[in-house]
Amino acid sequence: xxxNRLDKVHKxxxxxxxxxxxxxxxxxxxxxxxxxxxxxxxxxxxxxxxKDQNRTYVNRVKSFQSYxxxxxxxxxxxxxQAMIEDYLGRDDEELAQLKAARRPGRPxxxxxNLLEIHQNTERDEYAAGFWVPDLEDExxxxxxxxxxxxxxxxxxxxxxxxxxxxxxKESSFPxxxxx
Numbered sequence: 001x002x003x004n005r006l007d008k009v010h011k012x013x014x015x016x017x018x019x020x021x022x023x024x025x026x027x028x029x030x031x032x033x034x035x036x037x038x039x040x041x042x043x044x045x046x047x048x049x050x051k052d053q054n055r056t057y058v059n060r061v062k063s064f065q066s067y068x069x070x071x072x073x074x075x076x077x078x079x080x081q082a083m084i085e086d087y088l089g090r091d092d093e094e095l096a097q098l099k100a101a102r103r104p105g106r107p108x109x110x111x112x113n114l115l116e117i118h119q120n121t122e123r124d125e126y127a128a129g130f131w132v133p134d135l136e137d138e139x140x141x142x143x144x145x146x147x148x149x150x151x152x153x154x155x156x157x158x159x160x161x162x163x164x165x166x167x168x169k170e171s172s173f174p175x176x177x178x179x
Contacts, residue, residue: 005043009036054151057131057175061154063087064133065144075135077166084130084162088122091115129161131175136160136168 013021013029023030067083068075075083098112108116125131134140140158147153159171 004040006033006036006040009033051151054174058149058151058154060087060131061133061144061147061157062149063090064135065147068135068141068144071135071141074138074141077136077162077168080132080135080162081164081166083135084126084132088119088126091119095119127164129163129167129169129171131159131161131171134158134160134170 009032013023013033017023017029021029023033064083064087067086095112095115098109098115102108102112122130133144134157135144137158143157147157155173157173159173159175161169161171163169
């Protein structure tokens with residue numbers, strides 16, 4: 001993220017005071033620079049938090065983009081369910097290695113606990129309706145293949161929720177609750 005506001009304030013002070021402004025600690029200009037720096041820091045922090053929150057969904061869509069690389073025609077719900085099952089099992093090997101490496105009687109590692117929690121959350125979501133790009137729509141499948149990996153570009157895609165029983169429900173972007 002670019003510190004845009006800080007640059008603007010610094011430029012105004014430089015115009016007013018010259019190239020090397022001699023600012024004392026409590027001056028108005030110093031306070032303006034400090035508040036601009038704090039604003040930029042807050043914006044950068046919020047930007048990073050939002051990016052971290054969206055990472056799971058971006059990674060999910062990237063996975064389905066790679067799964068559908070060789071498909072040209074739209075997919076049926078059972079085919080989409082097979083892809084979802086494959087996606088849900090992506091951490092099984094690592095989890096098995098962590099369980100095998102643990103000595104008997106020792107508590108599970110933090111990584112193992114996180115993976116188990118993540119898997120349980122995703123399996124619960126799948127039981128209710130797993131949020132995926134709508135792969136039954138041929139135009140949407142083409143858009144998914146052309147997607148460049150950015151969060152903002154996901155708004156052009158259509159999404160649906162596929163349940164374990166095979167029910168399909170249209171969904172919105174960004175995912176909110178069970179929409």
